[in-house]
Amino acid sequence: MTTHPTTAIILGTGLGNLAKEITEATFIPYKDIPNFPVSTVEGHSGQLIFGKLGNKDIMAMEGRFHYYEGYTMQEVTFPIRIMYELGIKTLFVSNAAGGVNPAFNIGDLMIITDQINALPENPLRGKNYPTGPRFVDMHEAYSRALIEQAKNIAKEKGIKVQEGVYLATQGPTYETPAEYSMYHTWGADAVGMSTVPEVIVAHHCGIKCFGISVITDLGIKGKIVEVSHEEVQKAANAVQPLMADIMREMINRA
Ligand code: HPA
Numbered sequence: 001m002t003t004h005p006t007t008a009i010i011l012g013t014g015l016g017n018l019a020k021e022i023t024e025a026t027f028i029p030y031k032d033i034p035n036f037p038v039s040t041v042e043g044h045s046g047q048l049i050f051g052k053l054g055n056k057d058i059m060a061m062e063g064r065f066h067y068y069e070g071y072t073m074q075e076v077t078f079p080i081r082i083m084y085e086l087g088i089k090t091l092f093v094s095n096a097a098g099g100v101n102p103a104f105n106i107g108d109l110m111i112i113t114d115q116i117n118a119l120p121e122n123p124l125r126g127k128n129y130p131t132g133p134r135f136v137d138m139h140e141a142y143s144r145a146l147i148e149q150a151k152n153i154a155k156e157k158g159i160k161v162q163e164g165v166y167l168a169t170q171g172p173t174y175e176t177p178a179e180y181s182m183y184h185t186w187g188a189d190a191v192g193m194s195t196v197p198e199v200i201v202a203h204h205c206g207i208k209c210f211g212i213s214v215i216t217d218l219g220i221k222g223k224i225v226e227v228s229h230e231e232v233q234k235a236a237n238a239v240q241p242l243m244a245d246i247m248r249e250m251i252n253r254a
């Protein structure tokens with residue numbers, strides 16, 4: 001078993017299959033970790049995986065917690081606190097999102113360059129932990145160096161990528177056309193229901209962050225159609241290999 005990974009990955013939508021590539025793996029079910037939130041949905045209990053991806057020691061989260069499920073922000077971000085305590089220095093995340101940038105199409109991959117917290121709460125509200133200051137600078141929540149590296153990797157591999165700002169809402173509703181339009185006006189390129197809380201806490205802990213969204217539906221005037229969880233999954237599965245390709249190489253070079 002690897003004991004000291006410095007790289008962690010949250011296997012969100014689009015990266016589920018990467019779990020199968022982890023070798024020399026040790027699995028720790030969330031329910032066996034003291035104070036770890038436990039999913040109430042049967043069959044979605046989740047686990048931490050420690051092992052190797054390529055030559056790299058990694059820690060992976062299979063299953064994440066969303067605010068809409070009823071967890072507190074502290075619960076949603078508890079795994080990040082554990083990552084910090086274990087010495088993680090770089091965090092890779094993925095998610096599914098609705099595109100609100102008119103240049104986007106379903107199936108696009110978007111490198112996250114920045115984020116907007118449209119959740120009703122900030123995960124750092126309350127007692128400040130000495131991992132970072134009370135008032136946190138957020139001018140580079142996503143590492144510019146990692147963004148540049150991802151763009152280079154995508155170019156080398158001939159994978160088309162978009163770049164943009166990810167905005168998180170509390171969900172679980174997808175957006176009304178008026179909401180999509182408002183979020184675009186606010187400066188968002190894609191809208192989802194995760195990632196932002198984890199990145200805020202990771203950033204407070206001095207962990208470098210990198211994220212990719214897969215655009216699974218469009219909140220763009222004239223292109224808005226009914227969206228369902230199944231269609232989101234279907235669109236994400238279709239580009240999963242490309243997302244995994246970029247992430248695998250990012251982790252390799254981390
Ligand atoms: N909105 C919010 N979350 C999402 C969407 C969306 O359109 N698509 C996938 N996750």
